[in-house]
Amino acid sequence: MQKLLVIVTILVLATPGCLDNLQEKLVSCENITGQCRYEILSANDYSKLHIEINYVTGNAPDSEALNLLKQRIQEVTDKTSISVSQSSFGSTDNSYTLEEILEIENNQRTQSKSGNKFVIHILYLNGEYEDNDQTLGLAYSGSSFALFKEKIEDSAFLLISSTDIEKSVIVHEFGHILGLVNNGYQSPHNHEDSQHPHHSDNDESVMYWAIESQDIGNQIDGEPPNNFDSDDLDDLRLMKEGKL
Template sequence: MRLFYFFVFILLFLSSCNLASNNNSQTNSREEQEEISQNIFSDSMTEFTVNVIYETGAEPYTGNIGITANDTWDITKRSYEELFSTHTGRTITVPNSLTDMTEIPDQGKSTWSSEELLSLGESLSTALISNNKVTVNIILLEGKYNGSNSILGVHFTGSHFAFVFKDIVESVGGDGVTQRYVEQGTIVHEIGHLIGLVNNGVPMSTNHEDSTHPKHTSNDEGVMYWAVESSDNILTSISDIIVGNQLQLFGAQSLADGQAYHP
């Protein structure tokens, strides 16, 4: 049952971000995105911090993943530790308790437009660069994106914040482990867009972008994959992630891109 739920999740979230990214019409967003990526991957940066902001009622999952000793947020932390493993001396800081995150009041919204999200993100998010520290912002909200029942998360090209829609995470269902993987997978994926993976600011070492679903990988190895038709391959991939209690969710080519980029 768990595998089935996770399979559904992958379809939802992979199809969602592509829709979302296509909705962004900011004319300078590509240049802004490339600048964000250059700043984030600069070797002068010694800390990469994930700032977590959540609306009351949209608290992220915390605590252990099932019966393992691993913490839920180890998934995001290990994924980015591996991605930046050649950025010598860089510390990856990810909060793992609600007390280390920022709570905002219930916004009372059942649906969000792109403009509303951009405005909220600008008002809430921490600056991208402070001294030698990079901070990216992940914002968990109640309500839907443009009324969609399937979009789990969104990042707007050229911004240093990204959103997760808790109601949609919960609608996927499944047990506690599945829910944690749904939420953390969405977070790792959206931050992946934010930092520029898969031809979104970070150069590709080899071409692995899905031409029909830009900014997503054409293979099923990792969390930046988009595929609605390759169900057999997706199921195999999901099985490995859960059975193996996988923490690092990126595929080899995305990892190679991040590890090779030293602008």
């Protein structure tokens, strides 16, 4: 018994890095959507933000959508720099379960938060989300979300281009990893849609539920919103100040 204790002690002393990593992973905000809001909004722990994008060949992000995302990040966070990297990968699949999405991220993602840099990961997929084929985007962890590029292209209607929709969806999913609306915090404003949890009840907010649904054309008049409304912005400000 004593001998075993000695061996265990030596192992603990010999591998402090591994244990630290394991412990960090167990308590990491990255396991739960919305839980990294403070790390993303504030510059206290991470002053820089990097966006790593992996896209299925032929489904690259629209540069206007990426520029808008960077602009929104600049507007709502205290980050001093925002960088983007992207690379493509092949896929023979065209219908993805959440498990498959997690596996793809695991295989493709090369960067995680370290030092003074927080990393957000975005997957651009072809095909559809298997659990709900109306889905245009999906935030599924504390630092990552997926967009369904072909679904976004299919959703273009009348004078509203797929670029307009992609701009809205990418900001919407970013809003979800910030915890909007009421995901892990309670807003002082009454703006959560009771019919659609964690979404805004204002159809002029980018956090309106239909933004990430292929039904967007039937639910929204004109160009879809791609910015947060005053209640969203106030929630984000309070979060950044550590008050929510």
